[in-house]
Amino acid sequence: MIKALRKKHLQVWTLLAILLPVGIIAAAIALPEQQYDKLLQPASTGALPVLVKINEMAGYTVSLRSSQDKTSWQLEWNNKSTLTSPSALIYQVDKSGDDISNALLIGRIDGKGVFRFGLRNSANDAAYHFVLYDIIHHRQINTVDF
Amino acid sequence: MGASYAAVGWNRQKKIYDWLIFGFCVLYLATFIVLTAVSNPDYTFETVLVRSTSTLALLLLHIILSIGPLARINNKFLPLLYNRRHLGVTMFFVGMVHGAFGILQFHSLGNVNPFVSLFTSNTHYGSLADFPFQALGFFALLIFFLMAITSHDFWLHNLTPKVWKTLHMFVYAAYFFIIMHVMLGVIQYETNPVFIIILAIGSVTLITLHLIAGTKEVKKDSIKYTLEKQGFVRVCSVNEIEEDRAKMFCLEKERIAVYKTNGKLFAVNNVCKHQNGPLGEGKIIDGCITCPWHGYQYLPQNGQSPPPFKEKVSTYDVRIEGSEVWLNPKAYAEGTERPGAVIVIESNKANVEI
Numbered sequence: 001m002i003k004a005l006r007k008k009h010l011q012v013w014t015l016l017a018i019l020l021p022v023g024i025i026a027a028a029i030a031l032p033e034q035q036y037d038k039l040l041q042p043a044s045t046g047a048l049p050v051l052v053k054i055n056e057m058a059g060y061t062v063s064l065r066s067s068q069d070k071t072s073w074q075l076e077w078n079n080k081s082t083l084t085s086p087s088a089l090i091y092q093v094d095k096s097g098d099d100i101s102n103a104l105l106i107g108r109i110d111g112k113g114v115f116r117f118g119l120r121n122s123a124n125d126a127a128y129h130f131v132l133y134d135i136i137h138h139r140q141i142n143t144v145d146f
Numbered sequence: 147m148g149a150s151y152a153a154v155g156w157n158r159q160k161k162i163y164d165w166l167i168f169g170f171c172v173l174y175l176a177t178f179i180v181l182t183a184v185s186n187p188d189y190t191f192e193t194v195l196v197r198s199t200s201t202l203a204l205l206l207l208h209i210i211l212s213i214g215p216l217a218r219i220n221n222k223f224l225p226l227l228y229n230r231r232h233l234g235v236t237m238f239f240v241g242m243v244h245g246a247f248g249i250l251q252f253h254s255l256g257n258v259n260p261f262v263s264l265f266t267s268n269t270h271y272g273s274l275a276d277f278p279f280q281a282l283g284f285f286a287l288l289i290f291f292l293m294a295i296t297s298h299d300f301w302l303h304n305l306t307p308k309v310w311k312t313l314h315m316f317v318y319a320a321y322f323f324i325i326m327h328v329m330l331g332v333i334q335y336e337t338n339p340v341f342i343i344i345l346a347i348g349s350v351t352l353i354t355l356h357l358i359a360g361t362k363e364v365k366k367d368s369i370k371y372t373l374e375k376q377g378f379v380r381v382c383s384v385n386e387i388e389e390d391r392a393k394m395f396c397l398e399k400e401r402i403a404v405y406k407t408n409g410k411l412f413a414v415n416n417v418c419k420h421q422n423g424p425l426g427e428g429k430i431i432d433g434c435i436t437c438p439w440h441g442y443q444y445l446p447q448n449g450q451s452p453p454p455f456k457e458k459v460s461t462y463d464v465r466i467e468g469s470e471v472w473l474n475p476k477a478y479a480e481g482t483e484r485p486g487a488v489i490v491i492e493s494n495k496a497n498v499e500i
Contacts, residue, residue: 002422003367003400005311010360012318017353019322024349027329028342030274111335137190 047116048074053146062144064128065116073119075130079112088141090117091131096145100133163229167236174202192251199244200332204324206237208348211321215359221427224438231297234317238287238294245287248280279331286323289316299420307422325349367396378465378472384489385469387411392435394426397475401426402462404473405435405446410486412446413462413473420457448483 001009048065055062063076077090091103107117119128128146133139178198182189210233216223253260253267264284270276293314295301302310325345333341373380381395381404392403394416401416403426414435416426423439430436434443434452444451449459458481463474465487478484 001363001424002417003396005422006360006363006367008315009356010364012315013353013356013360016318016322017357020325020349020353021346023322023326024329024342024346026274027326027333030330031334 047076048072055144055146057142057144062130064146073128075106075117075119075128077109077115077117079109079115081112089133089135091133092119093129093131096129096143098129098131099140100131103131106130159225160229160232164232167233171202171206171236171240174205175199178202192247196244196247196251197332199240199247200328203237203241203244204328204348206233206240207321207324208352210234210237211317211352212355215355218359218363219355221438227439234290235294235297238290241287241290245283248283252280274330275334277330279327279334282323282327282330286320286327289320289323293317302421311422321352366394367401369396371395371397375472377476378463378474380470381473382471383469384411384466384471387471390430392426392428394424395473397473402473402475403435404464404471405430406489407433407446409489411464411466411471411489412484412486413464414444414446414449415460415462415477415480417459418442419459425459447486448481450481 048067050066050068050070052064052066054064059079059081061078061080063078065074065076066072075090089108090106091100092106093100093103104120106119107115109115130144132141132144134141175198178201179194182194182197210230213223213226213230213233217227249260249264253263258266264280265278268276268278268280271278293316296305296310296313305313328345329342333345371379371381379397381397382393384406387393387404387406390405390407392405394401394403396402401424402413403416403424404411404413407430414425416424418425418437418439420437420440420442423437423442425435425437425444428436428438430446431443433445435446436443442451442457443455444457444459447461449461451457460477460480461482461484462477463484465472466489471487
């Protein structure tokens with residue numbers, strides 16, 4: 001190694017000796033208190049005020065929310081543990097037992113945390129049916145009916 | 147050596163080195179997959195592949211970055227330095243598998259081009275917890291790609307050593323990107339402090355090794371030689387130089403290697419023409435100064451590579467008075483023949499002539 005390069009290496013590593021610890025400590029401080037995974041979450045929306053229905057399932061809680069005047073509807077999906085399928089899609093189907101071929105794609109969930117998706121209005125509070133689908137392995141993971 | 151460009155010149159040492167790398171990678175991946183299957187049987191294979199390749203690439207990167215300073219600190223690590231680029235290319239391929247599966251898993255399910263999605267799905271550049279860490283990984287992989295495709299000597303010659311080395315110095319920026327990619331990515335939700343501690347230990351180890359090696363080298367360069375006479379500087383005594391070995395001295399711009407062989411002292415520029423290896427850390431083999439890094443050779447009396455090779459280094463005048471070695475830091479043109487300094491042992495005194 002030539003002299004100029006030796007000097008440059010020492011300068012670079014002196015700089016890294018400052019930047020690396022600062023970066024690691026800053027990232028450690030930024031760790032969220034609530035463990036959540038929002039890898040590709042769109043900008044999160046607030047929860048609508050009325051909790052219409054709640055469905056407790058193994059590993060996640062699915063809730064149906066609406067505004068006070070029932071003009072806006074929201075699906076709230078709370079993953080309590082990391083999904084075994086890393087990217088699962090939520091489809092809305094017309095009735096329970098339907099497959100996703102004519103379903104409406106609601107959104108995607110990645111891991112632990114709360115996910116909220118807007119829904120179209122429903123004439124009937126209990127008219128929502130959802131399918132949780134593993135797009136990579138092409139298999140239905142679960143269904144949720146309200 | 148550089149008579150003509152050739153594809154990888156496989157020799158026994160390279161083959162052993164490469165088989166060891168291959169075996170290590172296979173063993174690591176297999177162990178990781180098995181352990182994950184036992185401890186987290188619900189994980190999909192894609193997730194295991196993403197994580198196993200990421201941790202392997204990170205481990206390889208730490209090994210690669212530690213070889214240089216270790217070889218500076220202790221010569222026993224020099225064999226690892228010889229084919230370090232093979233490790234680097236392997237690390238790139240492993241990282242590429244990780245990146246490819248990551249993009250496939252997280253960005254290829256929508257209407258947007260996956261590479262566009264990589265940069266547009268998360269634009270929270272102002273937030274640490276939500277920082278688009280995947281972009282950091284992408285740029286690091288891009289640097290590794292450029293390094294991998296220019297790792298052959300062909301590029302070293304055609305880009306010129308200065309440009310080539312500048313490009314390859316970007317590995318340090320890539321290392322920083324990777325550490326932040328991990329800290330702002332997976333560590334943000336796999337919050338077990340053990341992972342942070344392991345990462346910190348890796349970084350601290352590398353920083354320590356590089357600072358120790360760098361400080362040691364700078365100290366060598368800082369030694370002042372004050373005795374001067376007729377352009378010659380007194381550097382050491384004859385007995386300090388082993389037979390068929392050299393001692394290096396930094397005078398003015400660059401180090402000079404003074405070799406003792408066949409009863410004479412010769413002085414050549416310390417920098418090998420191949421990849422700037424330290425000629426003074428080599429030895430005389432078959433009458434030639436042999437670079438410890440890749441075996442390039444030079445005749446001590448004129449700094450020329452033996453035919454048919456064409457590399458040349460500068461030569462210098464050296465003389466002995468009593469038992470003291472005096473060196474003239476003024477370099478002759480590369481390949482200039484110089485007679486060297488004859489070591490004459492006479493009643494416990496050494497005399498010289500140039």
